[in-house]
Amino acid sequence: MKNKKVLSFLAASSIAITSVGYIGKTVPTxxxxxxxxxxxxxxxxxxxxxKIKPGRYTIKAAKGSGNVISSRSINEIVGTKRNKSLGSVKKFHATLHNKEILRTNLQKLKLIKR
Known part of the structure; x- marks a missing residue:
């Protein structure tokens, strides 16, 4: 196949593709x-x-369990293990806005910009 390109990544890598090319055409990606x-x-x-810029994030527990709340609309119970009786989740998606205050009592929390 002509113009075939292969990308390989480490298993733990996360990527975001900002543009897509078409087969047979040269399009910057x-x-x-x-x-x-x-x-x-x-x-x-x-x-x-x-440290935290405004934008859309996946928010997930990295260690422990506890609350994640914000001055706007976030009020989640998050943990490394899902607990139905507590209503906790492993991760959730949220948009964080400029000047918003984010509070957590988790030992470690990870935000991944989407």
Whole structure:
């Protein structure tokens, strides 16, 4: 097959494809690694100059279980293991806005920019 390109990644890698090429045509394609932010228990402010930038995230427990709340609309119980009786989840998706306050009491929390 002409113009065939193969990309290989480590099994633990996350990628986001920002454009797609068509077979037989040369189209620039950019592959970017997803931005991961690791947090510990505490309070964080979302902002352009802060650790957490505004945007859409997958939020998941990396260690322990507890609450994730924000000054806007987030109120989730999250843990590394799902617990139906507590209503906890392993991960959820949320949009974080500029100046939003995010609080967690999890030992470790991971935010993956989507």
């Amino acid at each position: 950019t592959v970017q690694a997803a931005k991961k932010i690791k947090l510990i228990s505490g309070t964080y402010k979302v902002g352009k100059n802060n």
